Amino acid sequence: MRVLNKALISGLVGTTTYLTAAVAMAADGGLPQLDVSTYSSQVVWLVISFVALYALMSTVALPRIGEVLEERQNKIDDNLAKAEDLKAQAEAAASAYEQSLASARSQAADAIREVKEKASTEAHNRQAKLTAQLSESIKQAESSINKAKLEALSGIKAVAVDVATAAVSKLINEPANENAVSSAVSTALKSRT
Amino acid sequence: MANPIEQFTIRPLVEINLGGLDATFTNASAFMLLTVATVTLFLSLSMRGRALVPGRWQSMAELSYEFIAGLLRDNVGTEGRRFFPFVFTLFMFILFANMLGLMPYGFTITSHIIVTFVLAIVVFIGVTAVGIMRHGLKFFSYFVPSGVPAAVLPLMIPIEIISYLSRPISLSVRLFANMTAGHIMMKVFAGFVIPLGIFGGWAPLGVDVLLVGFEFLVAFLQAYVFTVLTCLYLHDAIHLH
Numbered sequence: 001m002r003v004l005n006k007a008l009i010s011g012l013v014g015t016t017t018y019l020t021a022a023v024a025m026a027a028d029g030g031l032p033q034l035d036v037s038t039y040s041s042q043v044v045w046l047v048i049s050f051v052a053l054y055a056l057m058s059t060v061a062l063p064r065i066g067e068v069l070e071e072r073q074n075k076i077d078d079n080l081a082k083a084e085d086l087k088a089q090a091e092a093a094a095s096a097y098e099q100s101l102a103s104a105r106s107q108a109a110d111a112i113r114e115v116k117e118k119a120s121t122e123a124h125n126r127q128a129k130l131t132a133q134l135s136e137s138i139k140q141a142e143s144s145i146n147k148a149k150l151e152a153l154s155g156i157k158a159v160a161v162d163v164a165t166a167a168v169s170k171l172i173n174e175p176a177n178e179n180a181v182s183s184a185v186s187t188a189l190k191s192r193t
Numbered sequence: 194m195a196n197p198i199e200q201f202t203i204r205p206l207v208e209i210n211l212g213g214l215d216a217t218f219t220n221a222s223a224f225m226l227l228t229v230a231t232v233t234l235f236l237s238l239s240m241r242g243r244a245l246v247p248g249r250w251q252s253m254a255e256l257s258y259e260f261i262a263g264l265l266r267d268n269v270g271t272e273g274r275r276f277f278p279f280v281f282t283l284f285m286f287i288l289f290a291n292m293l294g295l296m297p298y299g300f301t302i303t304s305h306i307i308v309t310f311v312l313a314i315v316v317f318i319g320v321t322a323v324g325i326m327r328h329g330l331k332f333f334s335y336f337v338p339s340g341v342p343a344a345v346l347p348l349m350i351p352i353e354i355i356s357y358l359s360r361p362i363s364l365s366v367r368l369f370a371n372m373t374a375g376h377i378m379m380k381v382f383a384g385f386v387i388p389l390g391i392f393g394g395w396a397p398l399g400v401d402v403l404l405v406g407f408e409f410l411v412a413f414l415q416a417y418v419f420t421v422l423t424c425l426y427l428h429d430a431i432h433l434h
Contacts, residue, residue, distance in 0.1 A: 053285070062258065
């Protein structure tokens with residue numbers, strides 16, 4: 001408590017002395033900014049330094065920065081243009097590829113269709129030929145069968161006449177009339193067929 | 194005991210007299226030259242590499258260039274290109290003068306009303322000259338507000354003229370007062386640190402730490418405000434509203 005009191009008192013005393021001293025000094029000299037006697041030297045040196053800075057900026061510093069910025073902008077524009085160019089090239093290549101792909105595809109389809117057509121016509125032809133051949137041989141076979149049948153039929157008549165003559169001879173015990181037997185067999189065969 | 198306004202004192206270093214004109218080299222002159230040297234060194238050293246992909250220092254230099262170029266483009270338009278070197282010089286000079294004033298043992302040249310007033314009057318006269326050169330006598334139509342009934346014109350025209358003439362005053366007093374007040378505040382709080390002793394001294398020290406950060410903001414902001422207002426005046430002179 002005592003230490004705090006002491007600190008407080010010393011602080012108050014310090015502040016008071018500081019403030020009184022400050023106020024006294026301020027009142028004594030006044031603001032240095034209002035001292036007119038310094039104005040001419042300040043204006044002279046301000047003009048000198050400002051003009052110097054202006055000259056340095058406008059002839060050296062600013063053109064250099066401007067150049068660097070412009071260079072960068074040019075480079076960026078350049079690269080963009082190049083990129084655009086490359087993109088156009090890539091697009092052209094892609095479309096050419098697409099086109100060739102499409103033409104190859106249509107060519108392949110044409111070829112396939114051609115082959116298919118050829119194959120189907122050939123198959124057709126062969127089938128027709130085969131059919132003709134088959135029908136030919138069928139016809140031949142039929143005719144030969146017919147022939148054989150006729151032969152067989154005519155053979156049958158002779159055999160039948162022989163058999164019938166023999167049978168009649170045996171039955172009547174004397175040689176039979178061959179003409180009558182033959183006509184009877186013919187009638188019988190006719191009624192059968 | 195430190196006097197809070199002692200920091201603004203101008204001390205002669207070399208007495209120079211140019212045919213009756215007092216051109217004494219003072220601590221203020223030294224800091225003006227230091228400002229010029231710092232700006233020049235900053236810009237030339239950081240741009241030495243001319244790198245296509247900028248490093249930190251080159252980025253800062255390019256940033257200041259593009260910052261002012263953008264300011265001029267936005268506020269004045271393309272006609273403002275011609276004034277770029279001047280506006281850039283103005284901004285860098287005030288910014289670096291303010292910043293160097295915040296360095297320990299630094300002297301703030303922009304805390305002197307005569308310095309800020311000369312800068313403001315140069316802007317004022319330059320802008321007026323640009324306006325007259327561009328528009329001739331038509332420039333004075335700037336003082337006749339459009340869309341106002343003729344009856345109030347006798348009242349409005351003097352008001353417009355006074356507000357136009359007060360531009361250099363407001364421009365210079367704004368910068369001077371901000372710099373002076375900030376530096377006095379910092380010195381006053383710093384002056385309390387030792388008298389309040391080991392227990393109480395920390396409070397004003399803490400305040401001063403905050404104030405230093407605040408003053409860096411003010412240093413940039415006032416340079417920016419001075420430049421923006423210059424751009425707006427240029428816009429008025431070129432476009433007449």
